[in-house]
Amino acid sequence: MASDNPYGNLLKTLDIGGKTFKYFDLPSLGPKYDRLPFSMRVLLESCVRNCDNFHVVQKDVQNVLEWEQNQRDGGVEIAFKPARVITNIVSLVDLAAMRDAVQDLGGDPEKINPICPSELVIDHSVQVDFARSPHALKKNEEMEFERNKERFQLYKWGAQAFSNLTMVPPGSGIVHQVNLEYLARVVFAGELLHPDSVVGGDSHTTMINGLGVLGWGVGGIESEAVMLGQAISMLLPKVVGYRLVGELNPLATSTDLVLTITKHLRSVGVVGKFVEFFGPGVLALSIADRATVANMCPEYGATVAYFPVDGRSLQYLAQTKRPKENIEIIEAYLRATKQFRNYNNPEQDPVFSEVIEFDLSSVVTCVSGPKRPQDRVSVTDMKKDFQECLTNKVGNK
The missing domain is CATH 3.30.499.10 (Aconitase, domain 3)
Structure with missing residues (x-):
């Protein structure tokens, strides 16, 4: 954090467990912040924290803050510095x-x-x-x-x-x-608190989105540039709100859920977009379920498949032996900056580029393949599908 950061006036202190931490008070940027998707709030914080008017300029901050308008216009470029690689x-x-x-x-x-x-x-x-x-x-x-x-x-x-x-x-x-299970911080708990975010050389880096850490795969040159302190130049994405309702059938597995959502999102068309999950149905999904859905992001073409941090995320951190004091810091910081999600509270729902609803109770036992996950067939239709495949022209199936 450079001493000449033009957003230094946003720095505030937070007392947690007898310790004092600094953080950038993003909600004080005004009502536009409350309308941002939670994934955009992570990008905004990075731009504010890293604003030096060289790698990241004030225009980048304003472009993210004006996301609602800019995502309609398209072609708006920002500089983003992930927290780790x-x-x-x-x-x-x-x-x-x-x-x-x-x-x-x-x-x-x-x-x-x-x-x-x-x-x-x-x-x-x-x-x-x-x-x-x-x-x-x-x-x-x-x-x-x-x-x-x-x-x-x-x-x-x-x-x-x-x-x-x-x-x-x-x-x-x-x-x-x-x-x-080990590397993800969710929030970096140093003297200056800030959200975890990551880029990696593997397209399935998106799996970490299931824990509320914004991350995706990039090319080798990009990841090395980030390692050496450079920012990623990216177009401000559209954010598709994927609203989950209902509960999974007890006979349906995580695999059934993922294959169904993958096929659905491929049919909708989310290539190059952020997908952000919300709605009461998210509470029915474990972190393993969320991570599995996020892991399939490359198969439906989105850049990320983001599940904002909620109480279940914190339970997972405790389950995987993260220190209790770190979990307290994570929750306090995310609540202070309005990045902690209550999926049962529709008043927290931000503005999205578009909203798609999916009923979890519609998921049935299914199989996919032999190669492509989008070639999903419900078990009840397997006999008919198999017979049709015997006489189909040579192709993916």
Whole structure:
């Protein structure tokens, strides 16, 4: 936060658990803030906090605040600085190459470090050499370390060489699971409180939207630019409000729900848009359900599928052993900035580009495929669909 931030007058203090924190009081920007979708409030906070009239200018703040009008006009560009990056080995190699170049030029290579908090989860591609044994997992992991010795040595070096880079070792889980259960802050609880947001090199980074963390996948060059302190240039998106009502049939699974919503959103057309979920039906979904819906975002083409933080989100943080004091800070900050969602309160519903309603009770047991998730067929129609497929022309089915 630069000392010459033109929005320094919005800084206020918040006392939580005997500690004093600073934060930008976004609601004081006026009534337009209350009409913004919750996902846009995250973008707005980032623009306000990072406004230096160089990377992020005051016009970016005004463009987000005027979202209701600008999303109608289209083509309005803003600069967005995510709170963190989930990176990969390619970025690690590039950072190492930059250090070599700086050293060759007579500079200090130790100065080359990520500026934006960066995390690298070492997903592992275990080949099943051992099975049907209590020690199979351990033996397979040992074989993986042997096959990928040089790669893991590079990871080990990077973990020690770079500051502001967190490395999660292999065997801890896949990146999106680790992001949900461990890495996600929801709110950064330093001296200055601000919402968590993330970009990653994987299109399924959107899974974190299920916990109320705004995030999506970007290209490798974009993610490296963010690591090095640059802003992402993006068009201000339309935000589709997806209102959930009703409850799932007890026989319907999360998979049935996701396949049905995926097919529905593909038919509606949400490519390049933000989808934000609201309505009383959201309360019927666990964080696992929400994350699974958000994870399928690339399949229906939206940029994000956002579930704002509510009480169930906080319960999940407690379930995954986040410190109690952190959860108290998260709730207090989000309530102070009107980013904490009560899905049963329609007075909190913001303005959306359009609203689509979906009844959860309409979800039935179904299957999909063989390749495309949108080729969903209810189990009751399986026999008819299978018979038709036998005589269909060669194609996706």
